[in-house]
Amino acid sequence: MVTKKPDQVRITQKKTVHMYAELWHASKCVLERGIENEKGSSWQFLSSIVLTAFAFEAYLNHVGKSLIACWESVEPLPPPKKFNLICELLKVDFPGEAGKRPVQTLTQLQDFRNLMAHGKTEQIEPQPFLCDAKHADARLGQRPLANWERLIRTKDFAERARVDVEEVLKTVHAARPKPKESLFSFGIGSGSAVVVENDGRNTMRK
Incomplete structure (x- = not known):
């Protein structure tokens, strides 16, 4: 019995992925989940802050590649240096000093990102303080916090990071x-x- 093989279809696809946009959207989604559900929300705020930092760096790589032919040699630089270089090339200036928003936030964001990426054990020893004896148990129950822990207790810094970025x-x-x-x-x-x-032939035997 002679049968004809079924026709086939050749599929060709291509896609451009703007990584900075994907990370930016992820940062928003995680932040919204943390705001909606307060229980355990510190970890959502932490994730959102890190994703915002990643989105910022990904945008610098995206823009830098379009501006500088040898961007591969520049890419290993830390984000602040890449940001300054891009701003210089595009003649972009931000009013105020490094201690003011939005540049201040970028600095805090980069420090937070680096701390999360290269996390280390740290010893927290706040200064002793006096309190009324009747409040001692309550105060002992308030554990001391690292600086990064303070930033994820509420949504404030995660939101500010997105606004300024x-x-x-x-x-x-x-x-x-x-x-x-x-x-x-x-x-x-x-x-x-x-x-x-x-149009080939396929011979089958019964």
Whole structure:
């Protein structure tokens, strides 16, 4: 019995992934979950802060590659140096000193990110203090906190990090030459399907 093999389809696909946009969206989603459910929310706030830092660095790599042909040699630099270089190339300036927002927040964000990425055991020994004897048990129950722990007790720093990073990215993005994607766009993909006719013979025996 002679049968014809079924036609096949050749699938071709490609996709551009804007990593900074993916991380930015992830930072927002985690933050929203922490705000919705207060129980254990410190870990959501921690995750959101780290993802915001990653998104910022990913944007610098995204923009730097489009501005500098030898970006691969620049990429190992720490984010603050890459940020300063990009701002210089695009002639972008942020008012105020490093001790003011939004640059102040970028510094805190980078310090937080580095601490999480290279975490080490630390000994916390706050100064002794006096309190009324009747409050001693309650005060002993309040464990001392590391600086990074203080930043994740509430949503405040996670929200501030997103607000200030967004302000910075909008300013940098506006100064970029065209063509450029819409800020925080996820990228685009395309695909095609081509029928490959099979005119070969397939002999089968009963």
